[in-house]
Amino acid sequence: QSALTQPRSVSGSPGQxxxxxxxxxxxxxxxxxxxxxxxxHPGKAPKLMIYDVSKRPSGVPDRFSGSKSGNTASLTxxxxxxxxxxxxxxxxxxxxxTFVVFGGGTKLTVL
Amino acid sequence: xxxxVQSGAEVKKPxxxxxxxxxxxGYSFTTYWIGWVRQMPGKGLEWMGIIYPxxxxxxxxxxxxxxxxxxADKSSSTAYLQWSSLKASDTAMYFCARRYCTSTSxxxxxxxxxxxxxxxxxxx
Numbered sequence: 001q002s003a004l005t006q007p008r009s010v011s012g013s014p015g016q017x018x019x020x021x022x023x024x025x026x027x028x029x030x031x032x033x034x035x036x037x038x039x040x041h042p043g044k045a046p047k048l049m050i051y052d053v054s055k056r057p058s059g060v061p062d063r064f065s066g067s068k069s070g071n072t073a074s075l076t077x078x079x080x081x082x083x084x085x086x087x088x089x090x091x092x093x094x095x096x097x098t099f100v101v102f103g104g105g106t107k108l109t110v111l
Numbered sequence: 112x113x114x115x116v117q118s119g120a121e122v123k124k125p126x127x128x129x130x131x132x133x134x135x136x137g138y139s140f141t142t143y144w145i146g147w148v149r150q151m152p153g154k155g156l157e158w159m160g161i162i163y164p165x166x167x168x169x170x171x172x173x174x175x176x177x178x179x180x181x182x183a184d185k186s187s188s189t190a191y192l193q194w195s196s197l198k199a200s201d202t203a204m205y206f207c208a209r210r211y212c213t214s215t216s217x218x219x220x221x222x223x224x225x226x227x228x229x230x231x232x233x234x235x
Binding site: 040093 | 157158161170172211219221226
């Protein structure tokens with residue numbers, strides 16, 4: 001069982017928006033503004049999409065956005081495109097003893 | 112161009128030892144933390160720990176403390192992950208990744224450059 005809880009799967013049609021949730025506790029997601037999101041295509045290494053809850057690294061389209069409320073973080077992808085179909089993982093700093101935890105991952109299907 | 116290049120796939124027997132590597136190039140290797148992430152077959156990502164190559168300061172996830180050893184060689188810009196006695200349950204893909212930093216700050220839990228992964232298979 002992963003430390004952070006994500007839905008197993010979400011889906012949407014091209015052009016639509018989808019939101020993936022990531023629920024933790026006050027010891028991780030709720031306690032720090034250090035949530036990141038990764039995209040992983042099959043057989044590939046993960047790619048950083050969002051850091052510090054809502055910031056995008058250079059090169060990541062602004063269709064990807066992040067937010068947080070309490071112990072739940074969210075990744076929203078607007079204007080879905082076929083290439084967005086992938087697994088998405090949230091990640092949070094969890095303090096000086098646990099350090100970093102991942103969510104179980106969410107499979108995004110673009111219909 | 113920043114690159115992390117990992118060593119090739121390994122097939123080992125239970126009880127054997129193993130060290131896999133992650134060679135950095137295109138940046139100052141000693142000044143960026145390197146993390147290791149496990150992905151078991153068909154499963155999600157698990158954070159194993161992180162090492163700072165400049166002084167080999169290391170932090171392990173409680174789940175992996177005592178199970179693996181992380182090290183780094185500044186002279187060759189290479190980070191290592193090693194096992195002294197492999198188990199079948201160590202079968203997984205292992206990724207190294209560089210902690211994300213900009214000119215002003217470094218970001219906890221964020222990794223911007225990843226190796227291609229090393230597949231470790233442990234089977235009798």
